[in-house]
Amino acid sequence: MIKLKVNDQQKVFRGDPDQPLLWFLREELSLTGSKYACGIGACGACTVHFNGVPVRSCSMPMSAMSGAEIRTIEGLASPVAKQVQMSWQEMDVVQCGYCQSGQIMSAVALLERNTKPSSKEIDEAMDGNICRCATYQRIRAAIEDSSDKLGA
Numbered sequence: 001m002i003k004l005k006v007n008d009q010q011k012v013f014r015g016d017p018d019q020p021l022l023w024f025l026r027e028e029l030s031l032t033g034s035k036y037a038c039g040i041g042a043c044g045a046c047t048v049h050f051n052g053v054p055v056r057s058c059s060m061p062m063s064a065m066s067g068a069e070i071r072t073i074e075g076l077a078s079p080v081a082k083q084v085q086m087s088w089q090e091m092d093v094v095q096c097g098y099c100q101s102g103q104i105m106s107a108v109a110l111l112e113r114n115t116k117p118s119s120k121e122i123d124e125a126m127d128g129n130i131c132r133c134a135t136y137q138r139i140r141a142a143i144e145d146s147s148d149k150l151g152a
């Protein structure tokens with residue numbers, strides 16, 4: 001039995017410890033905002049926060065989740081997260097949307113630890129979050145907009 005918190009709620013997992021976190025979130029908790037795409041940690045569509053750090057939930061086994069605090073796109077509520085979501089809307093970032101919860105989770109994690117990231121720090125934080133619709137310029141604009149407003 002593995003106990004963890006998901007979006008501030010205590011949860012218990014009793015299944016196969018090798019099962020990826022993403023399936024627990026999607027299948028057992030019906031938190032379907034985190035997406036399955038590559039399944040090998042290479043695209044970022046499944047990104048969630050693990051103790052505040054962005055991780056690829058398709059590649060994190062439940063055996064690593066004991067005592068963990070997981071946050072998904074459904075549980076974003078901090079002032080930084082609210083600003084990021086507003087900037088995403090203002091910059092009209094989304095195209096098909098499939099990659100976007102992962103993009104937002106990476107952006108929020110970055111801005112929660114550093115509200116004034118350099119261009120290089122944005123590149124590093126967003127590296128590996130793939131967008132097949134190539135919304136990269138609007139993603140960057142939304143992160144910069146959030147940074148400006150959070151620092152104002």
Ligand code: FES
Pocket residue numbers: 035036037038039040041042043044045046047056057058059
């Ligand atoms: S689905 Fe997890 S990184 Fe691609």
Ligand code: FES
Pocket residue numbers: 094095096097098099100130131132133134135
């Ligand atoms: S918005 Fe379509 S994959 Fe990113």
